[in-house]
Amino acid sequence: MPNLPQEPMTYKQNCQNPETEALIKCRIIRAIFNDKRKKTDISRQFQAGRNTIHNLEKAFLEKISLENQTKILQESLSREDMQILLLPLKKQSTAPKSNKRSASSEQEKLVLELFHDKKMSYGYKRLFKTIGRMKKGRVGRAKVKYAPLETLTKCQLRGIYKRNKLKSRKVRTCNRQQKSLYDYTAIACFEYLHYDTKEITDQKALPPEIYKQFKLTPELPVREWNIIDVKSRTRFIAYSHGLSSEFGLHFLLFTVMYLRSNNLTNPNIKMTIGMDNGIEFCRGSKKKEAEWNSYLDLLNAEVYSYEPHFDVRKNLIERSHKSDDEELFIPRAHKMKTEAGFMKEAAQYSYYWNSQRGHSGKDMNDMTPLEKLKASGVTAPQKILNFPLFLLEKHMGLIRKVTDIIRLQKSLNDFNNPSQKQIADLKNQFKFCESAQNVLTQYLIYGKIMKNILKEKILAVQTKDFSTIRTRKKSMPKNMGKIISVIGPRRAGKTSFLYAHIKELFTKGVSSEQICFINFEDERLSLKNTDLHLIIEAYQELFPDIKQ
Numbered sequence: 001m002p003n004l005p006q007e008p009m010t011y012k013q014n015c016q017n018p019e020t021e022a023l024i025k026c027r028i029i030r031a032i033f034n035d036k037r038k039k040t041d042i043s044r045q046f047q048a049g050r051n052t053i054h055n056l057e058k059a060f061l062e063k064i065s066l067e068n069q070t071k072i073l074q075e076s077l078s079r080e081d082m083q084i085l086l087l088p089l090k091k092q093s094t095a096p097k098s099n100k101r102s103a104s105s106e107q108e109k110l111v112l113e114l115f116h117d118k119k120m121s122y123g124y125k126r127l128f129k130t131i132g133r134m135k136k137g138r139v140g141r142a143k144v145k146y147a148p149l150e151t152l153t154k155c156q157l158r159g160i161y162k163r164n165k166l167k168s169r170k171v172r173t174c175n176r177q178q179k180s181l182y183d184y185t186a187i188a189c190f191e192y193l194h195y196d197t198k199e200i201t202d203q204k205a206l207p208p209e210i211y212k213q214f215k216l217t218p219e220l221p222v223r224e225w226n227i228i229d230v231k232s233r234t235r236f237i238a239y240s241h242g243l244s245s246e247f248g249l250h251f252l253l254f255t256v257m258y259l260r261s262n263n264l265t266n267p268n269i270k271m272t273i274g275m276d277n278g279i280e281f282c283r284g285s286k287k288k289e290a291e292w293n294s295y296l297d298l299l300n301a302e303v304y305s306y307e308p309h310f311d312v313r314k315n316l317i318e319r320s321h322k323s324d325d326e327e328l329f330i331p332r333a334h335k336m337k338t339e340a341g342f343m344k345e346a347a348q349y350s351y352y353w354n355s356q357r358g359h360s361g362k363d364m365n366d367m368t369p370l371e372k373l374k375a376s377g378v379t380a381p382q383k384i385l386n387f388p389l390f391l392l393e394k395h396m397g398l399i400r401k402v403t404d405i406i407r408l409q410k411s412l413n414d415f416n417n418p419s420q421k422q423i424a425d426l427k428n429q430f431k432f433c434e435s436a437q438n439v440l441t442q443y444l445i446y447g448k449i450m451k452n453i454l455k456e457k458i459l460a461v462q463t464k465d466f467s468t469i470r471t472r473k474k475s476m477p478k479n480m481g482k483i484i485s486v487i488g489p490r491r492a493g494k495t496s497f498l499y500a501h502i503k504e505l506f507t508k509g510v511s512s513e514q515i516c517f518i519n520f521e522d523e524r525l526s527l528k529n530t531d532l533h534l535i536i537e538a539y540q541e542l543f544p545d546i547k548q
Contacts (some may be wrong), residue, residue: 005045006044006045006046006047007045007046007047009022010046010047010048011024011028011047011052011151012045012047012048012151012374013385015091021090022082022083022086022089022090022330023077023082023093024046024077025056025086026072026077026082026086026087027046028042028046028048028053028271028302029056029057029072029073030072030073030075031045031059032053032057032072034073035256037084038515039053039054039057043377046501056089059088059089060089062087063088063089064086064088064090066207066361066402068085071085072085091281092525093234095175101155102156102159103146103152103156103157103159103160106148107148107149107151107152107156107160108160108163108164109149110145110146110149111127111149111152111160112158112160112164112166114130114131115127115128115166119167120536121166121323122161122168124157124158124161124166125170126155126168126440127157128152128154128157131149131152131157131539132144134146134149145516148468162370180362181315181316181362182230182362184230184231184362184363185363187230187231188231188258188266188269188376189229189231189232189234189263189265189372189373189376189378189492190231190232190234190269190271191230191231191270191272192229192230192231192271192272192273192274192422193228193229193271193272193273193274194226194227194228194273194274194275194314194316194317195226195227195232195248195252195273195274195275195281195303195317196226196275196276196317196318197224197225197226197243197248197280197313198223198224198226198321198324199222199223200213200214200221200222200223200224200329201214201222202325205321205325205329205377206321206325206329206330207330210329210333213333213336214329214333214336217337219338219339220338220339220342221240221241221339221342221391223239223240223242223243224237224238224239224242224321224324225238225239225240225247225248225251226250226317226319226320226321227235227252227255227273228284228316228320229369230316231363231372231376232353232363232369232372232373232414233359233361233369233375234369234372234373234377234384234385235320235350235353235354235369236255236258236387237346237350237389238389238390238392239342239343239346239389239390239391239392240391240393241393242393243278243279243280244279244280245279245280245281245282245283245288247280247310247392247394247396248275248280248281249292249295249403250396250399250400250403251390251392252273252292252296252303253295253296253299253402253403253406254402254403255387256271256273256296256299257299257402257403257405257406258387259271259384260299260300262376264379264380264383264384265378265538267533268300268533268536268537269300270300270301270302271299271300271301271302272301272302272303272304273296273301273302273303273304274304274305274314274410275303275304275305275306276305276306276314277305277306281303281305282303282305284305289303289304289305293493295406295407295410298406298409298410299406316361321492323353326350327349327352327357328345328346328349330481332345332349339391343389343391346389347389350389352386352389353369354368354369354370355368355369355385356368358374369385369448370382370385373385393501450525450534450538451529451534451537451538451541452530452538453522453525454518454525454526454534454535454538455516455541455542456539457517457519457522457525458516458517458518458538458542459542461515461517461518462503462513462515462546463512466499466502466503466506469496469499469500469503470496471482471500471503471504472497474497475501475504476497476498476501476504486498486519495519498517502515502517513542513543513546514546516535516539518535
């Protein structure tokens, strides 16, 4: 039989395609047994080695039964039947099935459970870090269950991802844009903040010579405390030598009180501050978190702890730590030989961050925090940025003189009718100067008293008998969407005119809860223009279900 021309594709290329693998092997087998051709000619036609042809013949005789051999050699065999009958000859992977250095089956099973069942569907590097944190945080049954993962290496974890074809889950929006952590166009400045500490002596961030400088100079602080605003990227910074929850609580209280003082921020917008589970904060204790919130509630603020291991909301403040290394500690370390030199450089950097450095984050458009505060309509933004820089060990006494005002108010709220002994104990515990007492009176007790008087005035009008009020020919314009002023000399009937309007509203089915009338002739009311928000707060506390 004459030699046939070569096939367009080699035997190896055909075997790489599952659809053509069975066909090429069937043709070779029929050429051997039906056509009785030489193996040299067959190997030349199909571009395969003679040993490959010999091994295929041997496998055909050993692995396939006589009955199936007869069927395969028939020319009328369909392709589907051919695929099934030649399954024993299908090419097998030569990759090793196992390796003594790869992860065990138990470890692989636990990793797949974390990835699929526990919804930790992210990259192997991040999962490896998460497992590292789990080693410290797990207790009881969970610690026993995940104990095999303690010896899992990063290479083994990568092998598990490769074998099981695991890929991190990516969420895409309809327009293919990245989903933001916050709706930056809807939130207000200082509505959401993040609170974190940074270890300055970080070997992964600093060059060896700068690391040694901070490590071997006792007077240089090694901890940085940061509170950052989500909307404007404004930062409030302090430094310390050590970590303690006392520092964490009082620095936070001072910062919130600073923002609430002199109406620098809208008191009706609640501040929400996120923090991790470090020892300098609440350390994951819900009881301690509730205690912190009992103080912050007096300032219309609250804290929450991040979800362990996978909360990405803290990324906003974590990114600022890298900027600190690149723009402060590394380039300016030569100026930080003493405590005074350090604080001077830190103060200049704080001013640079808030007033001169443009930010490219979401909704920032390369604006500085100061420019963002002005663009957002915040009153006195420059005053906000005059926040003092603290060394907490040195200035904690001054900070506590301010923050103890809040702690005293919380203690007073806990005592409905405090006894003389309780009052004496509070006086010994909180030794304020006269100015601090004045701040306490103006800032907290004054607002509480004023709201109680306002509530009394609002309810008095709502329960008033308007049957004796005469109906006037003139009526008040309605639904104009504008402020209407009723002016006239004293005793001309302005109040009676408004009473007649209220009576008319009642006859049209308007409920008394929707009426808010206050007569400022009460000598107890000494409201300033900066205190008018107390009227809205008093009304909303009386009727929280009424939105407008």
